Amino acid sequence: MKLLQALTQTPSVPGREDRIRKVIQDYVTKQNLFDEITVDAMGSLIGVRRPRPEKGKASKKPIKxxxxxxxxxxxFLVRHIDEAGYLRLNPVGGFDARNLFARKVRVCTTQGDLPGIMNASGKPIHIASDAEKKKIPEVTEFFVDLGLTGDQVRNSVLIGDMVVLDGPFEEVGNSVVSQCLDNRVGCWALLKALEGLKHHNCEIYAVWTVQEEVGCRGAQGAAYGVHPDIGVACDTTLCCKTPGVPDEDRVSVAGDGVCLHVMDSSMISDIGLVAQFEAVAKANSIKCQRAILPRGGQDGAMIQRSRSGVRTIALACPVKYIHTVTEMTHKDDLESYHTLLTAWLESL
Ligand SMILES: [Zn+2]
Known part of the structure; x- marks a missing residue:
């Protein structure tokens, strides 16, 4: 869990992925996971692993x-610094304003990271009217207080600096809880799957993409560059088997294994690949579950539509309380995620 913890505690919002890329790049280099490592123009990290057959020679034209x-x-990115030094922010990715009250944040500047507090503009409960108490502010109405004077803030913070919510990584019961399990879990599963891989006849391009949370932008260029035969997007999905949600809307169940995303609003997985993954899971006694996410997308959509089209599937780890700083995922689902991916790669 140390690796997953390190990944979740490294701030990297869309367009500012240099820190997390360095953590992953250092790790894959140390573990010698690839034959070639490159970073494309948008910042996605691409590791290439040539076929390593168990016996005999590798095919001249392996499946990519x-x-x-x-x-x-x-x-967030800093949008405005006011006279008194309070920051206004521009969200990069979909926040629910109800989860943003009284949060600790980290403002990442070129001179170092500053701790801060996020709150919504408005009055405390003691002096607010009934109407004011009921109002849920827009995300853009939240501000950051750095506890510094206006001049101090202006001397260290620039428009466009990255701001992230702060939340610790903890083990809670059979689960782990942290900020940004979406999608450090997918990043982690790729690393673990490749570490566990002994032999494979396919050629693997492992891509850690940028700017997914603002519309799968990095995956688009990366997929064009790689030109694969098969695409597998590794992400997280909703797990709403929780109080207040009808069972038919649960999407996935914690502890029932990694999800084979049959469809979401961005793509329909290749049903042949879904069946292939299910067969590999059954043969290796690995838990997995089918899931459909009525609204939401992921990088697989860009891979599937690249060039003349690519057979693509999305895998996703069930995550409760997604897009909060207390995202929760079951340890069994983490385990099945990378073991299924390894077994499938070995089966090709
Ligand atoms: Zn995601």
Missing amino acids: VMLAAHMDQIG
Whole structure:
């Protein structure tokens, strides 16, 4: 869990993925996971692993598999600094304003990181009217207080600096809880799957993509560059088997294994690949579950539509309380995620 913890505690919002890319790049270099490592123009990290057959020679034209996990997290960029030094923010990714009250944040500047407090503009409960108490502010109405004077803030913070919510990584019961499990879990699963891989006949392009949270932008260019035969997007999905949600809207169940995303609003997975993954899971006694997400997308959509089209599937880890700083995922689902991916790659 140390690796997953390190990934979740490294701030990287869309367009500012350099920190998380360095953590992943250092790790894959140390573990010697690839034959070639490059970074494309938008910042996605691409590791190439040539076939390593168990016996005999590798095929001259091996199947090219692109595995993709987005390494950005939802966050903010500084939009405005007012006279008194309060920051106003522009969201990069979909926040629910109800989860933003009284949060600790980290403002990442060129001179270092500053701790801050996020709150909504308005009055405390003691002096607010009944109407004011009921109002849920827009995301753009939240501000950051750095506890510094206006001049101090202006001397260290620039428009466009990254701001992230702060939340610790903890083990809670059979689960782990942290900020940005979406999608450091996918980044982690790729690393673990490749570490566990002994032999494979396919050629693997593992891509840690940028800017997924603002519309799968990095995956688009990366998929064009890789030109794969098969795409596998590795992300997280809703797990709403929780109080207040009808069972038919649960999407996935914590502890029932990694999800084979049959469809979401951005793509329909290749049903042949879904069946292939299910067969591999059954043969290796690995848990997995089918899931449909009525609204929401992921990088697989860009891979599937690249060039003349690519057979693509999306894998996703069930995550409760997604897009909060207390995202929760079951340890069994983490385990099945990377073991299924390894077993499938070995089966090709
Ligand atoms: Zn995601």
